[in-house]
Amino acid sequence: MEVNKICQFCGSRFVAQRTTTMCCSDNCAKKLYKKRKRDEKVQQVNKSVEIQEKGFDIEQIQRKEYLSIKEVMLLLDISRTSIYRMLKDGRLTKLEGFKAVRIRKADLDVLFVGKEENNETKHYILPYFNDDNYYTINDVLEEFNVSSGAFYHLCKKHNIPKIPKGKNVFVPKDLVNSIFNNE
Numbered sequence: 001m002e003v004n005k006i007c008q009f010c011g012s013r014f015v016a017q018r019t020t021t022m023c024c025s026d027n028c029a030k031k032l033y034k035k036r037k038r039d040e041k042v043q044q045v046n047k048s049v050e051i052q053e054k055g056f057d058i059e060q061i062q063r064k065e066y067l068s069i070k071e072v073m074l075l076l077d078i079s080r081t082s083i084y085r086m087l088k089d090g091r092l093t094k095l096e097g098f099k100a101v102r103i104r105k106a107d108l109d110v111l112f113v114g115k116e117e118n119n120e121t122k123h124y125i126l127p128y129f130n131d132d133n134y135y136t137i138n139d140v141l142e143e144f145n146v147s148s149g150a151f152y153h154l155c156k157k158h159n160i161p162k163i164p165k166g167k168n169v170f171v172p173k174d175l176v177n178s179i180f181n182n183e
């Protein structure tokens with residue numbers, strides 16, 4: 001088999017025998033390998049600098065099963081007060097048997113999913129968190145020309161999960177769209 005490929009090191013065109021071949025020559029392959037190793041090292045150093053600057057490693061927190069208050073704050077980008085409010089009103093539960101407050105990471109994933117309505121538990125999975133999937137409350141007020149009071153009642157009526165993050169509160173676009181299409 002012959003495949004046209006571009007050398008990943010020098011960028012020249014070459015014909016390879018296998019689809020997995022990445023370089024035009026052994027020489028380029030060696031240099032590419034060295035470059036990759038070097039890049040990996042640089043990345044590692046950059047990452048450890050970032051961790052030192054921030055004082056935490058978000059990836060490490062994401063891998064944990066149980067989280068401290070501080071870790072939940074960092075992960076959800078919400079205040080300590082918000083977390084205690086959620087613990088108080090039952091949206092979050094602290095685990096028994098720990099000296100300090102520990103929260104199950106899995107609980108965070110379902111935290112904002114709608115609760116029971118008409119004796120029927122809704123199984124709505126929150127969409128992945130990004131701008132394409134969520135409106136801020138202000139977006140909704142502008143986009144649908146509704147007052148904040150009216151939207152508040154709509155959220156209650158339709159069980160729209162509200163997600164506080166940083167300074168904003170977010171709502172899932174698909175749910176909000178479907179409400180305004182039906183009302």
Ligand SMILES: [Zn+2]
Nearest residue numbers: 007010024028
């Ligand atoms: Zn090459």
